[in-house]
Amino acid sequence: xxxxxxxxxxxxxxxxxxxxxxxxxxxxxxxxxxxxxxxxxxxxxxxxxxxxxxxxxxxxxxxxxxxxxxxxxxxxxxxxxxxxxxxxxxxxxxxxxxxxxxxxxxxxxxxxxxxxxxxxxxxxxxxxxxxxxxxxxxxxxxxxxxxxxxxxxxxxxxxxxxxxxxxxxxxxxxxxxxxxxxxxxxxxxxxxxxxxxxxxxxxxxxxxxxxxxxxxxxxxxxxxxxxxxxxxxxxxxxxxxxxxxxxxxxxxxxxxxxxxxxxxxxxxxxxxxxxxxxxxxxxxxxxxxxxxxxxxxxxxxxxxxxxxxxxxxxxxxxxxxxxxxxxxxxxxxxxxxxxxxxxxxxxxxxxxxxxxxxxxxxxxxxxxxxxxxxxxxxxxxxxxxxxxxxxxxxxxxxxxxxxxxxxxxxxxxxxxxxxxxxxxxxxxxx
Ligand code: CAP
Ligand code: MG
Numbered sequence: 491x492x493x494x495x496x497x498x499x500x501x502x503x504x505x506x507x508x509x510x511x512x513x514x515x516x517x518x519x520x521x522x523x524x525x526x527x528x529x530x531x532x533x534x535x536x537x538x539x540x541x542x543x544x545x546x547x548x549x550x551x552x553x554x555x556x557x558x559x560x561x562x563x564x565x566x567x568x569x570x571x572x573x574x575x576x577x578x579x580x581x582x583x584x585x586x587x588x589x590x591x592x593x594x595x596x597x598x599x600x601x602x603x604x605x606x607x608x609x610x611x612x613x614x615x616x617x618x619x620x621x622x623x624x625x626x627x628x629x630x631x632x633x634x635x636x637x638x639x640x641x642x643x644x645x646x647x648x649x650x651x652x653x654x655x656x657x658x659x660x661x662x663x664x665x666x667x668x669x670x671x672x673x674x675x676x677x678x679x680x681x682x683x684x685x686x687x688x689x690x691x692x693x694x695x696x697x698x699x700x701x702x703x704x705x706x707x708x709x710x711x712x713x714x715x716x717x718x719x720x721x722x723x724x725x726x727x728x729x730x731x732x733x734x735x736x737x738x739x740x741x742x743x744x745x746x747x748x749x750x751x752x753x754x755x756x757x758x759x760x761x762x763x764x765x766x767x768x769x770x771x772x773x774x775x776x777x778x779x780x781x782x783x784x785x786x787x788x789x790x791x792x793x794x795x796x797x798x799x800x801x802x803x804x805x806x807x808x809x810x811x812x813x814x815x816x817x818x819x820x821x822x823x824x825x826x827x828x829x830x831x832x833x834x835x836x837x838x839x840x841x842x843x844x845x846x847x848x849x850x851x852x853x854x855x856x857x858x859x860x861x862x863x864x865x866x867x868x869x870x871x872x873x874x875x876x877x878x879x880x881x882x883x884x885x886x887x888x889x890x891x892x893x894x895x896x897x898x899x900x901x902x903x904x905x906x907x908x909x910x911x912x913x914x915x916x917x918x919x920x
Contacts, residue, residue, distance in 0.1 A: 496530030498552075499539060504559035506569040509610040513568050513587045514828055516772065518599040529558035529566040531596045536586045537574055565603075565825050578614035580787050581740045588775055599772040604779055606828040607786065612835060618790045619751030621836030622816065622861060625790060628729055628756070629665055630702045634888055635860050636839070638666030638706065639881065640867040645673045652679060653687035655877055659870065660695035660703045662881020668865060669708035671734050671762040681707075681719055689726040706732035706758035713742045717749055724753035732758040735784055735792070747788040756790035758841070758863075769802060777803075778827060781811050784838070791815075791839035791863050798853045800845025800919040808857050812840040816861055839863045845919035847872070848880075848910040849897060851887035864888075874909045883910040 506512050513536075519528035533539070537556035554574055560567040576582045588602050618624075626632050641647055641655035656667035667688065675681035688705055695703045709719035709731045716738070720731050731750050735743045743759075750757055767774035777794070784792050794811040795803030810827055813820050815838040822829040840862055842854050847869025854864060870880025883906040890900035890907075897916075901908040 495539070496527050496534055499530040499533035499537070499555055499558060500526050501557040501559055502561070504557045504569060506559065507571075509572040509608050510569045511572065511575060511587075511605060511608060511611055512828060513570065513605040514603040514825075515566050515568065516564055516599070516601040516603055516825075517566055517597055518564060518772065520596050520598045523596045525561060528596055529561055529568070531594060532566065532591050532600065533558045533568045535591050535594060536568070536589065537570060562825075567828075572608065572610055575611060580615070580744060580783060584740060584783075588779075592774070601771070601773050602775040602779055603826065604776065604782070604828045606830050607782075609831070609833055612786070612833055615786050615835065616747070616751075616788050617785060617832070617835030618756075618788045618838050619747070619836075620756045620790045622839050624836070625756060625839065628702070629704065631665055633860060634892065635855065635858070635862040635864040636666065637664040637881070637884060637888070638668045638863060638865045639664055639870050639877075640668045640670045640865065642670075642868050642871045644670035645676065645679070647679060649679045649683035649687050652684055653691050655871070656688055656705065657691040657695055658877035659881055660692070661699065662870065662878040663699075663885040664870075664881045665702070666704050666706055666730075666863070666865075668706040668758070668867075669732055671708065671710075671760045674708050674710055681709075682722065685722055685726055685728075689728075704728065704730055706730050708732045708734070708760075709746075710734040710738050713738075713745055716742065716746055720746065720750055720753055720755055723755060729754060729756060730758050730790075731755045732760060733789075734762050735759040735789065736761055736763040736780070740783070740787070743784070743789065744787050751788070757788070759784050759789035759792035761793045765802065777807065778810060778814060781840075782814050782830070785815055785832075785835065789838060791841050793843055794840040796842045796844050796846055796850070796854055797857060798846075798850050798918050799843070805857050808840070808842070812858050812862070815840050841865060843867070845869075847914045847917070848883040848887040848907055849914050849916040850918065851884060852891045852897065853916075855888070855891045860892075869910075869914070872913070873906070874913055875906065879906040880910065882906040 533556040538554045556570045558568045639659045709716045768777045797805040797808045820830045843865035846866045866884045873880030886904040886907040
């Protein structure tokens, strides 16, 4: 059966117009399907096409067809006319460029690597309410990474125990106490109780240290419940809400972006479940595009990995993610990223987390520099002298990196760091 129809979605002469959205895919055709047909099908299914020719196609609809315009081995770039995309609707964007196409029989594998947003598309999004600069001002902390920790184990503490561990974390010099992604409001640790107790101890820690202290308290639930929880956070003087953005979903994050910004809350985005679609290098969607989408919608920070900690991810990926979140302009990287100019959209912080301890701090800072939220959790609570000393050891490791000292040099005058190095050295968790 003829498949010429798909050729109409391939135009190797096409030069994307300034207002077209361009997507970069990795693709592998299924057996018996040519490359041209495969990319035509991707462009077709993600724009105006269907599986057969139609008698009903008015000629003007040709203007809405996506065009595969550059094929390089297993990589293809596709240009999408602006009118295909509803203004300010990130949900609809995903239904197109990250929708049905992943399930097409004609493809053995398909991965959305990146998509560049033209200014005409960007103008309908607000991006982060607080950029990195806004967060810095809010936290009154500059020239060093912002620091935080999750009480560990992940779940199990009562609200009292959780707040107590949080207090020790703040007193050790950290800025943030963070909930774990699977801690919300369980019978043994209700959200409201946790907020009340953390509020009390935050105020105490602020009075004792003279520093600004905050927390990423996890509001993840159905959207109506998230709103109530965000209200409670604002009433108690918090400046952040944490959301598990992948499992909560694009629509919920978009709703909560506005709701939280009205309350003066920045959004800490945990990416739990991202690896379900970004880990296979041949299929799914990259973390790069997820991070980009979340900056577009407007979270203030999102997890981007450590490269040296317990979870998968490379240094190159971490650097690229950091650039995509922090910079105004990001250059293209062949087969990896497209050019992006964010215009007036504010920046967002990368968050490095997962299996870190003081001995790994220099490795992480070598990758990210200081414009980062650094989370060290097990790596402070497992310190031989406890949580507070663990946080102090981490802050000492940060100072060492800033002053160009090795951790061993610093440890000679910093007993907390010395004890951490004696326990973990520079161990990289598997
Ligand atoms: C870190 C963490 C985070 C991971 C998520 C955890 O704790 O709270 O969920 O960092 O990964 O439960 O593992 P530790 P990522 O510091 O004790 O490992 O940041 O890569 O999304
Ligand atoms: Mg966690």
